[in-house]
Amino acid sequence: MLAFKRFASSTAHKRELQEFFTYHTTKAELKPWIYRPKNANILLTMDLKDPETNAPLKPRSPVQPLSRKVLDQYVNSIEPNSRELVDWLRGWTDVSIRKRELWNYISSGHLQNMLMQSFFKIGSYASLVNTLYSRQKKFVEAKNQDAFDVERFFNTIIACNLHRNHELGYKTGDVALRKLETAWNHVTHRDNETGLANSLIGALVKQQGITNVPKLKGLSAKPINLPSLPENDSRGNTAASINEQKFTYMIARTVLEFDPEADQAIKTFVKAYQARLKELGKEDVYENNVAIMKQNFAAIKAKEAKGDTAQAEAQSEEESPESKA
Known part of the structure; x- marks a missing residue:
């Protein structure tokens, strides 16, 4: 059958x-x-x-x-205030690890897009993170350990946590450290290519008032090494490079948001990206996403204040400091 x-x-x-x-x-x-x-x-x-x-x-x-683009296109099409992405991911990964074509179709880039879209636009972010944590072992068993990498998976979670801590007024260093360690313990491809991971951790330490910088086993210290964004290129090439690096830009902007004294190389990259956006007459992807995120958090707080228990309890459970995500 x-x-x-x-x-x-x-x-x-x-x-x-x-x-x-x-x-x-x-x-x-x-x-x-x-x-x-x-x-x-x-x-x-x-x-x-x-x-x-x-x-x-x-x-x-x-x-x-x-094509791998199909999954990104699907994620980008999901309506806000929906659990559809979480339900889709659970259905897709509710199969034997012998179905490697399914497990290996999902890349670290896909996970980054899911996390970014879920946090800033769609919703159910904590449920998505916890689903990924619970499925990580199966990804590894299916020989897709590269999906849980430093640059896309780990850095995105820490960037989102920085914003969430700020919006919800969380300043509990011990909880932040536990969540940091939990995220790191699920990383199975530990090549710290850009060095942004260290800067994100530095921003988290400052935000939460943590006295000692945590030592994550296997995370090497590395100078910031961000991609170049050439000037005076064709509009097509410039647009392609801007789109390719949009999440790197969002993470870099997040670092500067919460640690203005971060490495000069991060500031240089951000200025170059903004210059390319201006050349193309495009809106700032970081500012747009942050604005949407703030509206979403404001709507949640308003519903809680009105006593909408169904929404408030669900969100409270997802956003609780005790949650793994």
């Missing part, structure tokens, strides 16, 4: 993901009958049923390789 996992969204990008998921969760012995056009007529004569609808299984179009 073929067990189909169904997802609720009607977006084109999610349908592509669902088709890819369905193919790789179809039993190997059924794939030739379902996905080979020459076997279509034979399949229609076989007594095979969809276990959810009890309808006869029908031939499906051959599945093509899935």
